[in-house]
Amino acid sequence: MDLIIVGCQAGDEGKGKFTDIACASAYAVVRYQAGPNTGHTVVADGAEHRFVQVPAGVLRGAVAVLGNGCVIEPVALLAELSALRAAGLRVDLRISELAHVIFPYHVEQDAAEEDWRGTELATTAATGFAHGTGRLGTTVRGVGPCREDKAARIGLRMADLLDENLLRARLSRLVPLKRGLLERVLGRPAAPEPAGEEIDRLVARYGAAGRRLEPHLCDVSRFLRQARADGRHIVYEGAQSFGLDLEHGTYPYVTSGYSGAGGVTVGTGTSPAQDFSVLGVAKAYTVQVGGGPLLAEVDGAVADHLVTRGREWGTVTGRRRRVGWFDLPMVRRAVEVEGIRRLCLTNIDVLAGLAEVSVVTGYRIGGRVTDTFPSRLPDLAAATPVLRRFDGWADTDWPSVARRGPAALPGAARHYIDHLADALGVEIAAVGVGPRREDTVLLGDTPLLAPAATPPRHGTTTGPEATRAR
Structure with missing residues (x-):
């Protein structure tokens, strides 16, 4: 059975x-949405590893898959892959x-649109918060505008980078x-660079990035179908969280994609008839980066305690996260909509x-x-x-607690x-x-994640198809 890992709050729960x-x-770890606006941190074998566009499961040797629901910054992705290789990690990428x-024009548009929304996030019913105005707290990585182009049917896809004539024409x-x-x-100053020079630069830079990534491009839907037919176990990594989902989150303070479990079918071409298990992840308190409602927000000494001990700074943005108490109605809504029966709780x-x-x-x-968690902005x-x-509870020797177990x-x-x-x-x-x-x-009598057989690959391949070290 394939596993979908979903955050039940507004992000930063510890999904990585x-x-x-x-x-x-x-066998494979799949991102089905998001882009360079997300970040997962994993501490393993005495080292801290940070992932932005690459799924966190590559530390275990799983094939890394970026589905059609992702938006890719190819130049940044190549830099991330280079850094991971320099750290000794092998990344088998699809x-x-x-x-x-x-x-780059998506990044500029992202910043300009955020400025257009307003200089401050309003927080009272009489002003912006109740009406969905004010800054959203976007990471300004160009993700939203890229998806705007996708919906407007004027965007460019990874395959388009390989055709220089098409790329230049578009x-x-x-x-x-x-x-x-x-x-x-949006009132931005005129670009100093002539348009023709900008086009030449983009064609050269992104065309080159596309050619370097060409060996990794594939039909992801077909790749995953074949993996399942071979009896391989697939994990779908939720890069963001239910509270940020475009359809079910606290709109408009959401991401531009489908970050809930339902995004898997759209973002990877996986049939909804596929048998999935959904594992929820929630933090023992609530955090929020940027704008949006945090109804039990705390400040002062308690906030400083949570931020300092929890290292509550954004992996991508570096911004201090807002913190609050655990919100049962918020998490319950995620549990009910996503069909979650098992939950992992972090940061106790x-x-x-x-x-x-x-x-x-x-x-x-x-x-x-x-x-019930309010859906209307004035109610929020x-x-x-x-x-x-x-x-x-008092502080204690937590590594010892982990070794000794629930008791x-x-x-x-x-x-x-x-x-x-x-x-x-x-x-x-x-x-x-x-x-x-x-x-x-680990709590309970059943394993957290039932092990699944991972058959060996057929034949010997090189490059991105090379057999993973286990």
Whole structure:
């Protein structure tokens, strides 16, 4: 059975860690959406590894797959691959030839559109937050504008980089269009470089990047079908999270793609009739980068405690993350929509040392209390969290807890974990008690991830098809 790993909050839950763990028995690890706007960090074998466009499962030797739902910055991808090789990692990579390409003008458009939205994120019902105005907190990596072009049917795909005549013809139309948008609509200064020189530069640079990546291009849908026919185990790595999903997240403070489990079928060409298991990942508190609602946000000493101990700084942006208490209605919505029965909970150790911790059980909106996450922006803006408080737990030797197992967890921490499981109606399958791969406590009687047979490949190949070191 294929496994989909999905974040249940607004990102940064620790999906990379559990993707890494899952890929111990996986043949391939697949990203089905996102691009250079995401980042996963895995600490293994005494080293910290950061992944942006490459899936985190490559540490285990899994084939890395970027589906058609991804948007690719090919120059940055080549740099990331070079850095991973310099760190001693072998990356066996497959890229969908249908994935769309991010160009520099997308990055410029991203920044200009963010400025257009406003200089400050409004936070009251009377101003922007209630009406979806103000900055979104985008990473300004060009992902949204690239997808705008995709929906407008004017974008360029990875396969298009291989045809210089086509590439030049399309860019000869697109560069003037983007310059007009930036200058006359979004108020950006006129570009100092003549349009013809910009087109020449883009054709040369991105055409060269496409040729270097050509050996990795393939029909990803067919590749995955063949892998399943061969009995191989596939892990789908959610690069973002349910709360950021374009359809089901806190719109407009969302990403531009389908980051929930449903994005797998669209973003890889995998049939919805395929048998999937969905594993949820949630942090023991909530974090948010940039704009968007964080209804139980904390500040002061508690926020500093969580940010410092949890190293709450964006992998891609470097921005300090906003932090708040665990939001049960938010996570419950993800659990129900995604069909999650098993959940991994991270960063229990980060809460250690607080006198008490809280959980959001519902919201007070006007004169009523609801335990359903609000979908309307005015309700989100007006909502006051209803909190349930729990005794905190002391800091301890967390690596020792991981080695000794569930019985070694502090009693107050176990009570907190059990309450979340009961309130969400899920099994907490594992708890993270530190950043390293081995800082994981497995709960319950069933394995976190049932091992699957990985048959050897047929024949001997070279280049991107080369057999992985196991």
